[in-house]
Amino acid sequence: MALRLENIKVQNFRNHKDIVLSFSDGFNTIVGNNGAGKTSLLEAISYLLLTKSFLTSSEKTMLNVEADFFLLEAGIDEKKVRIAYQEGKKQIFVNEEKIQKLSDYYGLFNAVWICPNDIDLIQGNSEGRRKFLDRHIAQINEQYLMDLLGYKKYLQRRNAYLKSLGNSTPDHNLLDIYDEKLIYLGSKIAKSRQVFINDLIDSFRKNYKKISEIDEQVNIIYESQALKDSFSNNLKQNRFSDIAAKRTLLGVHKDEVIFYTLGMHTKIQASQGQIKNFVVALKCAVFQLIMKKKKQMPILLIDDLNDRLDLFRLKNFIAYLSNFQDAQIIITDTREETLSEIFSSLKLQNKLIRL
Amino acid sequence: MEYSSVAIGKAVEGLSKFPGIGKKTALRMALYLLRSEKQVTLDLAKALVSLVEDVVFCERCFHISEKKICGICENSARDQKTICVVKDFQDVFAIESTSYYKGIYHVLNGLISPLEGISPEKLTVAALLKRVEEEEIEEVILALPATMDGDTTSHYLVNKLEEARRIKITTISRGISVGGELDYVDELTLARSIIDRKNY
Ligand SMILES: [Zn+2]
Numbered sequence: 308m309a310l311r312l313e314n315i316k317v318q319n320f321r322n323h324k325d326i327v328l329s330f331s332d333g334f335n336t337i338v339g340n341n342g343a344g345k346t347s348l349l350e351a352i353s354y355l356l357l358t359k360s361f362l363t364s365s366e367k368t369m370l371n372v373e374a375d376f377f378l379l380e381a382g383i384d385e386k387k388v389r390i391a392y393q394e395g396k397k398q399i400f401v402n403e404e405k406i407q408k409l410s411d412y413y414g415l416f417n418a419v420w421i422c423p424n425d426i427d428l429i430q431g432n433s434e435g436r437r438k439f440l441d442r443h444i445a446q447i448n449e450q451y452l453m454d455l456l457g458y459k460k461y462l463q464r465r466n467a468y469l470k471s472l473g474n475s476t477p478d479h480n481l482l483d484i485y486d487e488k489l490i491y492l493g494s495k496i497a498k499s500r501q502v503f504i505n506d507l508i509d510s511f512r513k514n515y516k517k518i519s520e521i522d523e524q525v526n527i528i529y530e531s532q533a534l535k536d537s538f539s540n541n542l543k544q545n546r547f548s549d550i551a552a553k554r555t556l557l558g559v560h561k562d563e564v565i566f567y568t569l570g571m572h573t574k575i576q577a578s579q580g581q582i583k584n585f586v587v588a589l590k591c592a593v594f595q596l597i598m599k600k601k602k603q604m605p606i607l608l609i610d611d612l613n614d615r616l617d618l619f620r621l622k623n624f625i626a627y628l629s630n631f632q633d634a635q636i637i638i639t640d641t642r643e644e645t646l647s648e649i650f651s652s653l654k655l656q657n658k659l660i661r662l
Numbered sequence: 663m664e665y666s667s668v669a670i671g672k673a674v675e676g677l678s679k680f681p682g683i684g685k686k687t688a689l690r691m692a693l694y695l696l697r698s699e700k701q702v703t704l705d706l707a708k709a710l711v712s713l714v715e716d717v718v719f720c721e722r723c724f725h726i727s728e729k730k731i732c733g734i735c736e737n738s739a740r741d742q743k744t745i746c747v748v749k750d751f752q753d754v755f756a757i758e759s760t761s762y763y764k765g766i767y768h769v770l771n772g773l774i775s776p777l778e779g780i781s782p783e784k785l786t787v788a789a790l791l792k793r794v795e796e797e798e799i800e801e802v803i804l805a806l807p808a809t810m811d812g813d814t815t816s817h818y819l820v821n822k823l824e825e826a827r828r829i830k831i832t833t834i835s836r837g838i839s840v841g842g843e844l845d846y847v848d849e850l851t852l853a854r855s856i857i858d859r860k861n862y
Pocket of ligand 1: 720721722723724725731732733734735736
């Protein structure tokens with residue numbers, strides 16, 4: 308079963324005042340000049356499916372400058388979804404029924420985006436890599452989001468307590484309780500993250516070979532203090548450093564994911580081309596993993612394909628995507644003619660949406 | 663806003679300090695009091711003065727009281743060997759309204775909550791431990807909200823109590839409601855959860 312976005316209605320979202328579009332199965336390509344709002348339409352779709360944008364975490368930036376609300380509506384898998392944002396609050400309705408908890412909505416519809424920002428996964432800081440893990444693990448593992456939220460809340464409390472101490476004597480009984488929770492939830496989170504990387508690695512390597520058309524060795528290593536048997540002791544031994552630093556220095560909030568190309572750090576040694584291939588192969592692997600675990604084909608959103616690959620690789624890549632059977636794939640690009648030629652030479656159906 | 667009367671302005675200022683009361687509602691309340699029979703408003707004013715001057719906190723259990731020791735603590739018909747630990751005195755009212763509980767109380771005056779700057783020493787934890795050591799207490803019932811801070815506080819108290827002395831520690835059933843505060847639970851559910859309390 309492939310998840311299917313049937314249509315959307317977008318109101319006051321970035322530069323779109325009011326626009327209605329419908330989509331078909333398989334490939335959909337949104338074309339238009341720069342500034343026509345292709346990316347923001349894809350962003351609206353991403354927000355509808357995941358309540359997340361690939362550009363920002365702030366709804367305020369998504370709001371049209373002249374409006375005080377935005378409204379997104381969609382038909383997804385014969386369900387009617389509506390997300391309204393006003394005065395800093397968002398409300399989600401599925402078939403006119405209000406969703407009470409965001410965690411009840413997240414994971415209902417799955418999608419993976421591939422966008423120019425993805426290179427930050429490699430070039431940016433470790434927080435972005437942890438967010439990548441969290442976003443996708445939560446799509447396939449419901450308990451994960453609960454554990455993660457619990458961990459964050461306990462961590463917040465432990466840090467607030469450490470900060471409040473000043474020169475007063477710490478209450479070790481209280482810190483023991485927070486530590487116990489952080490150890491329990493942290494090791495659950497670390498295990499899920501390790502399993503996710505393990506599940507991903509084979510198809511990631513296959514994808515990389517296909518997309519780059521070079522057989523070079525790539526690897527992903529997940530590092531967490533919480534995976535060590537000594538973690539609970541380490542956290543206790545580190546307590547005085549934590550008190551001095553006024554925050555918790557060990558735990559899954561410090562996890563790191565390291566990417567390797569040809570045995571060296573991708574971040575430092577790889578070329579721009581290699582980095583782009585790396586992240587596209589990684590995102591496709593996530594897509595395949597969700598498909599496998601959820602037994603439902605997610606929607607693939609690709610922003611600015613132009614930026615991703617040169618013409619030669621583009622044809623290969625589209626041919627490769629067509630292997631994702633009946634998946635719905637929504638692409639934005641500026642090159643209408645080039646794309647049309649590629650699709651017809653590959654004998655693939657593509658719905659062209661001109662902005 | 664101008665009220666064309668300093669007295670009304672002051673009353674609105676004071677009334678709008680209530681949680682959930684805005685300036686508009688405060689003005690309506692002030693005008694209502696002004697239009698009421700004079701004696702009604704004067705009685706209310708007297709009650710408010712008496713509230714701050716006459717109400718004190720029980721030295722033993724920290725429930726509100728008019729004397730050093732409250733009526734519940736003083737009542738020899740009540741089971742003086744069972745202490746029910748609650749977050750604040752509203753919880754005492756909630757449990758008392760069920761009239762199922764015959765023991766005494768200990769009011770913590772909050773929960774351990776570093777985000778609100780409440781550390782254990784800001785609560786009446788030390789006084790509770792002293793009571794358990796000095797009085798002939800046999801059972802401590804923890805009746806704290808089923809929230810993250812409520813759970814942390816219960817956990818903290820259990821560790822401290824076990825350190826102090828071997829006594830029976832129980833907790834009211836957790837199923838009351840997620841994140842539920844005691845005074846929002848209906849009386850029957852609350853009464854049942856106290857009767858059905860479990861060992862911690
Ligand atoms: Zn008392």
